[in-house]
Amino acid sequence: MAIREIIILPDKQLRLVSKPVDRVTSEVRKLADDMLETMYDAPGIGLAAIQIAVPLRLITMDLAKRDDDETSVARPRVFINPEIVSKSDELSVYEEGCLSIPEYYEAVERPAKVRFRFLDLDGKTREEDAEGLFATCIQHEIDHLNGVLFVDYLSKLKRDRVMKKFTKFARRAAE
Numbered sequence: 241m242a243i244r245e246i247i248i249l250p251d252k253q254l255r256l257v258s259k260p261v262d263r264v265t266s267e268v269r270k271l272a273d274d275m276l277e278t279m280y281d282a283p284g285i286g287l288a289a290i291q292i293a294v295p296l297r298l299i300t301m302d303l304a305k306r307d308d309d310e311t312s313v314a315r316p317r318v319f320i321n322p323e324i325v326s327k328s329d330e331l332s333v334y335e336e337g338c339l340s341i342p343e344y345y346e347a348v349e350r351p352a353k354v355r356f357r358f359l360d361l362d363g364k365t366r367e368e369d370a371e372g373l374f375a376t377c378i379q380h381e382i383d384h385l386n387g388v389l390f391v392d393y394l395s396k397l398k399r400d401r402v403m404k405k406f407t408k409f410a411r412r413a414a415e
């Protein structure tokens with residue numbers, strides 16, 4: 241396993257539409273391992289492959305392990321080619337953040353429940369229901385696979401402000 245570098249806004253790769261995984265090979269499993277290690281190290285609760293500059297439809301997640309609670313047990317999840325099958329009319333609001341937009345949090349409204357389909361690490365098709373933080377997280381990560389970021393749901397004013405801030409950071413870091 242290896243920790244990979246997470247790309248940060250305004251990196252244009254974050255806007256790419258990721259390609260489906262054809263077959264769950266040992267390379268795909270290795271990529272998932274690297275993503276989990278990178279996600280735990282950050283630390284974060286979800287990561288899409290494009291965030292380590294790999295444009296494949298692969299997501300890792302762990303909503304159980306909390307870095308503020310040493311007794312919590314890791315429950316790593318890997319979702320390959322995930323897609324939403326259905327969503328509730330009911331909405332819920334969560335304060336979202338993103339490892340590619342560090343230290344920035346805003347409330348986003350999304351369907352409160354979703355059913356989604358994916359391939360597991362054995363290449364088997366599965367379906368699962370998600371609600372609460374799980375529903376928000378799976379929608380946030382699937383958005384990444386389509387080049388969509390949570391800041392896209394904010395008002396133009398807020399989005400312009402955060403884009404400008406991160407563009408300035410990047411310019412300063414490059415100097």
Ligand code: NI
Binds near residue numbers: 337
């Ligand atoms: Ni994100």
